[in-house]
Amino acid sequence: MRAGIQLAVVAGLLGLALSTPAGAEARDIGRETLAPDDGWAAADGGTTGGSAADDAHVFTVTDRAGLVRALDGGSDTPKIIKIAGTIDANTDDDGDRLDCADYATDGYSLQKYLAAYDPRTWGSAKPSGPQEEARRASAARQAERVVLPVGSNTTIVGLGDSTNTAVLKGASLRVKDADNVIIRNLDIRDAYDCFPVWQPNSGGLGDFKTAYDNIWLSGATHVWVDHVTLSDKGHPDEKEPTYFGRNYLRHDGLLDITNASDLVTVSWSRLSGHDKAMLIGSSDSATGDRGKLRVTLHHNAFESLVQRAPRVRFGQVHLYNNRYVVPDDAHDYRYSIGVGTESAIHAENNAFTTPGHVEVADLVKSWNGSALHQSGSLFNGYPVDLLAIYNAYNSGSERDLTADVGWTPTLHGTIDSAARADKEVARGAGSGRIP
Incomplete structure (x- = not known):
């Protein structure tokens, strides 16, 4: 910085001008908008985020306090946040680090909570009483710090490249009932829940439920998520202990799209090292999602994920040119594409790389779904028909899926072969890699 200032002073004394080469303007990704054909988020007027912000609403932030001020409580004022x-x-107003003990209140402790709701003595009733109340109060204290509301007409971008990418740690970006939002070039990691709740009847065996997604779209429209890296980096759930015979999960989704969210494009992003990665549609009974949840997922890397890449209910989802990698040691892998109630997934030219114990039929799971369009799929370098293999493998145990999903995508760029996309996504997806 000092050398740059000195150079500018010398140039001024010599009457020289320092500028970018003629015809080459410095790039400002904060002003960039979604291309007119780039997926569902380009429909109905497109997605421009905060590109219209005046200079007073362009912010460069380096700490939580600055980010909170820039977000302005989720206001709709056009804004660009870099x-x-x-x-x-997880820091206080002075920037000092906060841990789970700092949020705990009203006598909460994990040991007391586990003792109070041990199924052997508590049974299968929903937790209630002093320790559950203390857990809720403690959770509310953490939520005040980590849940960051994103309002309409907002662009959030990270500065830097792959060697010094911008990182948002421990936060949950919540785009709720907002329109026209862009999130790009950012590593969002470890939305860590200090106070998971025990649900005795979940899944039949009980489970711990967590509160925070790295990004949660709830009733959001016209959203573009691009070149974002999403993970649990720092606190992987696989290293958490087991209580009541269940993994003590600390993370929810990486990017969940629910509650009638609509017109969303997720491109060139990397989702990795997580259990339930992406949920589109929150429940089978949410019939208000019909006609909504229109989402395009293209050129994304889904790596080391257990499930939900994505799991879809109701929505028309265009899934093309994505790269799926299941690592050799992934013995807890469940599935990649979840075909849920009234979902209409149009999957084209996606590449899957898996170890020997994961078969083609494992890639798709039906959750009361009825249809899946697929074409151009590669499995460990070989062309496969996901639909035909799924139906053959599950014949007699689950109903067959048909190929007619009732729609054909029209908003998209060039759809490459799965082999080419596999290589390009490996090189280009994630934060710090905008070309």
Whole structure:
């Protein structure tokens, strides 16, 4: 910085001008908007985020306090927020680090909570009483710090490249009932829940439920998520202990799209190292989602995920040119594409790489779904028909899926072969890799 200032002073004394080469303007990704054919988020007027922001509403932030001020409580004022360096949401107003003990209140402790609701003595009733009340109060204290509301007409971008990418740690970006939002070039990691709740009847055996997604779209429309990296980096759930015979999960989804969200494009992003990665549609009974949840997923890397890449209910989802990688040691892998109630997934030219114990039929699971369009799929380098293999493998145990999903995508760029997309996504997906 000092050398740059000195150079500018010398140039001024010599009457020289320092500028970019003629015809080459410095790129400002904060002003960039979604291309007119780039998926569902390009429909009905497109997605421009905060590109119209005046200079007073362009911010460069380096800590949580600055980010909170820039977000302005989720206001609809056009704004561009540029994140530099690493921002930790689990910090106080002075920037000092907060841990789970700092949020705990009203006598909450994990040991007391586990003792109070041990199924052997508590049974299968929903937790209630002093320790559950203390857990809720403690959780509310953490939520005040880590849940960051994103309002309409907002662009959030990270500064830097792959060697010094911007990081948002411990936060949950919540785009609720907002329209026209862009999130790009950012590593969002470890939305860590200090206070999971025990649900005795979940899944039949009980389970721990967590509160925070890295990004949660709830009733959001016209959203573009691009070149974002999403993970649990720092606190992988696989290293958490087991209580009541269940993994003590600390993370919810990486990117969930629910509650009638609509017109969303997720492109060139990397989702990795997680259990339930992406949920589109929150429940089978949410019939208000009909006609909504129109989502395009293209050129994304889904790596080391257990399930939900994505799991879809109701929505028309265009899934093309994505790269799926299941690592050799992934013995807990469940599925990649979840075909849920009234879902209409149009999957084209996606590439899957798996170890020997994962078969083609494992890639798709039906959750009361009825249809899946697929074409151009590659499995470990070989062309496969996901639909035909799914139906053959599951014959007699689940109803067959038909190929007619009732719609054909029209908003998309060039759809490459799965082999070419596999290589390009490996090189280009994730934060710090905008070309």
